[in-house]
Amino acid sequence: MDELLEHFERTIERDQRIEPRDWMPEGYRKTLVRQIAQHAHSEIIGMQPEGAWITRAPSLRRKAILLSKVQDEAGHGLYLYAATETLGVDRAELTENLIEGRQKYSSIFNYPTPSFADVGVIGWLVDGAAICNQVPLCRTSYGPYARAMIRVCKEESFHQRQGYELLMTMMRGSQEQRDMVQDSVNRWWWPSLMMFGPPDGDSPNTARSMAWRIKRHTNDELRQKFVDMTVPQAEKLGVTLPDPELKWNAEREHYDFGEPDWAELKRVISGDGECNAERVAHRRKAHEDGAWVREAALAHAAKKKGVAA
Numbered sequence: 001m002d003e004l005l006e007h008f009e010r011t012i013e014r015d016q017r018i019e020p021r022d023w024m025p026e027g028y029r030k031t032l033v034r035q036i037a038q039h040a041h042s043e044i045i046g047m048q049p050e051g052a053w054i055t056r057a058p059s060l061r062r063k064a065i066l067l068s069k070v071q072d073e074a075g076h077g078l079y080l081y082a083a084t085e086t087l088g089v090d091r092a093e094l095t096e097n098l099i100e101g102r103q104k105y106s107s108i109f110n111y112p113t114p115s116f117a118d119v120g121v122i123g124w125l126v127d128g129a130a131i132c133n134q135v136p137l138c139r140t141s142y143g144p145y146a147r148a149m150i151r152v153c154k155e156e157s158f159h160q161r162q163g164y165e166l167l168m169t170m171m172r173g174s175q176e177q178r179d180m181v182q183d184s185v186n187r188w189w190w191p192s193l194m195m196f197g198p199p200d201g202d203s204p205n206t207a208r209s210m211a212w213r214i215k216r217h218t219n220d221e222l223r224q225k226f227v228d229m230t231v232p233q234a235e236k237l238g239v240t241l242p243d244p245e246l247k248w249n250a251e252r253e254h255y256d257f258g259e260p261d262w263a264e265l266k267r268v269i270s271g272d273g274e275c276n277a278e279r280v281a282h283r284r285k286a287h288e289d290g291a292w293v294r295e296a297a298l299a300h301a302a303k304k305k306g307v308a309a
């Protein structure tokens with residue numbers, strides 16, 4: 001065992017990839033299953049908030065863009081479930097874990113989307129935060145996860161740009177449209193900061209995940225990167241970020257910002273957010289409604305196998 005552990009640790013130290021057939025400590029495998037499954041669940045649940053606007057998009061162009069974005073999220077979920085399956089877990093089991101509340105998905109998707117401006121703000125802020133979090137994951141130590149991230153990040157930058165362009169258009173519109181954008185920013189700014197997880201001092205997993213180079217930066221480092229990236233974009237857009245403590249700190253060469261409401265994050269993660277029940281119920285119904293497709297595919301595969309034998 002020592003030799004195997006030594007080889008594993010040397011591979012990590014050399015910033016080389018661990019592949020599915022390599023020996024790995026059980027804790028490393030479990031951490032990967034936990035994080036990649038949660039990431040996949042987030043992509044799939046994340047289809048709901050914007051999906052609700054596909055039939056109500058204000059133009060064919062906006063509908064086409066939103067359709068392709070939501071389809072991308074489904075694809076991201078599939079890549080990530082496929083990456084999780086290389087660790088010996090089954091997709092059906094993962095879906096059960098999500099529906100039964102045994103595994104998490106990102107808190108951000110438990111907030112409502114009452115206006116079309118939310119589609120733009122989700123693209124700009126939520127996908128922008130996802131980019132900050134996912135680009136470093138292209139260098140995560142587990143091969144299948146890192147490779148899944150490369151394509152995800154390419155598509156994520158389209159998501160972020162289409163959202164920002166939508167908001168730019170609205171900000172050049174009527175006062176009512178500008179107010180709609182500002183209201184949406186007010187509702188999504190703090191939950192977007194919470195996407196990066198609790199503060200490092202309250203993160204039970206970060207130290208271990210950093211040592212295994214699963215995570216390449218801490219929660220607070222990525223949150224700071226997101227704030228620094230987003231403040232100039234907000235100024236260009238002409239919106240105010242709802243944080244009176246937000247200001248440039250020339251000494252730190254970063255923006256200082258206020259403290260997110262960590263009690264709210266805890267509440268939303270534990271299932272008590274505005275849309276948790278609705279999101280999980282919708283996922284359960286979609287899974288149940290799709291049972292016949294899975295059964296038909298299995299029956300067809302068995303028949304084909306029977307014929308082949």
Ligand code: 3HC
Nearest residue numbers: 039042104105106107130194195196197198203204205206
């Ligand atoms: N929502 C839900 N749960 C969260 C959370 C959040 N925003 N932040 C932290 N948690 C959970 C963690 O999962 C962990 O619980 P667990 O041990 O039961 O899994 C607990 O709170 C403590 O947090 P830690 O910081 O110790 O946990 P991690 O080291 O796993 O860090 C994370 C949390 C930063 C979300 C990390 O898991 C991660 O980077 N995951 C991969 C990326 C990801 O999931 N991104 C967000 C959603 S995907 C997305 O945005 C799609 C885009 O298309 C919009």
